[in-house]
Amino acid sequence: MSTRPTAEQRREQVLEAAIHEFAEHGFHATRTAAIARRAGISQPYIYALFPDKKALFLAALEAVRAQVRSAFAAAWRPAATPEGSLAVLGRNYRQALANPDALRCQMQGHAASADPEIRSAVREGYMEVFDLVSKLTGADRGAVTRFMAYGNLLNLGAVLDLPPDYLRID
Template structure:
């Protein structure tokens, strides 16, 4: 049996944490559940990440980075309407095929609100930085147009909300979205995910 390196194990912990945090949020997820999903002990998990908060921060950063990479790859070499449609379609595929990414985003936003209310600004700073980078990634292919970027991001948040609430494809709430972004393929990114 081939043993994983510490970096490979760290990657598997982040993937497991994304799955667990996406479902239970920060407070509803135990490090024991994450360790069990990966097949490591809690002490080993804490050798990779010094605290549950450090693991949540790493997972949030990863979620934002991977979402940003999806937008950048989709818009590569495109501008304006072509870039808008390519990014919208790529994002729709991402949240349909990897519902943990959407659920993790929603958990991050809720986590920021709770942490900020308690006076802890680390998660908020990380998420605001990541979201600003996401904004910039979208902004450039849209020609630096603030209105277009705002509209794109607003529609994305609407898609996040409708998907999280479990609205099925074809439901009337999906009508009128522009750019036309298909609803998740089978509604699998619903609220129970």
């Protein structure tokens, strides 16, 4: 006998489907019907879990950010220097790049930032990750800024499938 998924399990299924659909089509072009189909639920059930498409998009962006925070937290090990700590976080982040949907969804958040609510959520999320990296590594603001900038370059390289020579900054 199979058990029915809980509302929380369904919510996770919807978020996974939403990340994929938003990654492919962006905030404005994604249809909740496509998300529901991918999640294997009815479209009205999406609205039982999320009040509207924007709330679902914001939840998808938060889920992606949670993956980044988790990758950094899992990677953190005390290092002799802040630079060494940043290097450890960077290596683990490269593993997170294996999920191109998450990266594209994150970029779709940037693209949809003309909407003030989305822009605010993306900005707050960026600052949250920036502050986490600062706290974990003890690196100064300039080093964390360079780390985050290189992370954005890696994101771009991953979604465009750029050759490694285009991602070197040395």
